[in-house]
Amino acid sequence: MLCAQVRVLVDKLGESVNAADVYGRTPLMLACLIDHQPTGDALVRLLLSRRASVSVRICISLHSPGGRD
Numbered sequence: 882m883l884c885a886q887v888r889v890l891v892d893k894l895g896e897s898v899n900a901a902d903v904y905g906r907t908p909l910m911l912a913c914l915i916d917h918q919p920t921g922d923a924l925v926r927l928l929l930s931r932r933a934s935v936s937v938r939i940c941i942s943l944h945s946p947g948g949r950d
Contacts (some may be wrong), residue, residue: 884923888927892931898932909929909935
């Protein structure tokens, strides 16, 4: 089901497989975190077949939100 939804977003609506959310995470990064093995694997394969970038970097802040450490 998830792969079908992603396929519609990418193939029919033209959404980018490399678009990042507000935290800099791409669909490929999130797909790699899916615990359900068949779904995660299928989604990773789908995104890679649609040319998802494997060279995107993410910067994680070590500071707490609000600027207080």
